[in-house]
Amino acid sequence: MSETEYGFDPAKLRAARDAAGASVARIARAAxxxxRAVNLYLAGSRTPRPETLVQLAAAVDVAPADLCTVxxxxxxxxRVYxxxxRAAMAQALGMAEETYRQRETTGHRGRLSSSRYDHAQDRWIAWQEWxxxxxxxxxxxxxxxxxxxxENYSAEREERCRQLRERDPDRVAMIEELGRRLREQ
Known part of the structure; x- marks a missing residue:
């Protein structure tokens, strides 16, 4: 499972535990x-793995997203919720892991994952439908x-470019000049 930062919020787990009237022992058994692990999650000393997040949420009768702040x-x-x-999500979506990784990282669908053909309905179905x-x-x-x-991908890319310009302006100038020449051809 990837180490994606997903905003686990121990205060939300404590609130959900209180609302459910669940003991630490009951949550531990259900999850x-x-x-000890549940106590560490409640204290904010440890972040549960995504699959554990799902089990913790079920143990206190909330959705996994309800235990996170983003x-x-x-x-x-x-996906984490x-x-x-990533591999399991790609498989569930019926696409190659690399195709899904690109989609999750950039937010761009690409031609191969924008739609799929549904033989039962004899039509193409858009991503937002299936x-x-x-x-x-x-x-x-x-x-x-x-x-x-x-938006996040674009912002991260712009930041990396800014850092590169600061670190190695001559290299950036050379790359930009090459790009200009290629566009002129």
């Missing part, structure tokens, strides 16, 4: 972890997460 959901968050690795149930969410939430993923 398949030790009582400013904007991205595709990686939605299902408790799946993928949301596999994430357990609405199409609107999926499309918003894709948009935030694209």
């Amino acid at each position: 398949g972890v030790s009582e 400013e904007h959901e991205v595709l990686a968050h939605l 299902t408790g799946r690795s 993928a949301p149930p596999l994430f357990g969410i609405t199409a609107e939430r999926l499309l918003a997460a894709e948009q935030h993923t694209r």
Whole structure:
């Protein structure tokens, strides 16, 4: 399972535990972890793995996303909330792992994962129609997460470029000149 930062919030787990009236022992049994692990999650000393997050959420009767705090959901968050690795999510979506990795990282669909043919309905079905149930969410939430993923990717890319310009301006100038020459051809 990837080490995706997904915003686990121990305060939300404590609140959900209180609302459910669940003991540490009951949560531990239901989540398949030790009582010590649950206490570490509650204290914020440890972050549960994504598959454990799903089990903790079930133990206190909330959705995995309800135990997290993120400013904007991205595709990686939605995958983590299902408790799946990238490989497992790719398999569930019926696409190659690298195709899914690119989608989750950049937010861009690409030609191979934008739609799929449904033989039973004898028609092409768009991503926003067939993928949301596999994430357990609405199409609107999926499309918003894709948009935030694209925005994050663009911002990270711009920051890397800025850092490169500061570190090695001569190299950047050479690359830009090569690009200009190629466009002129």
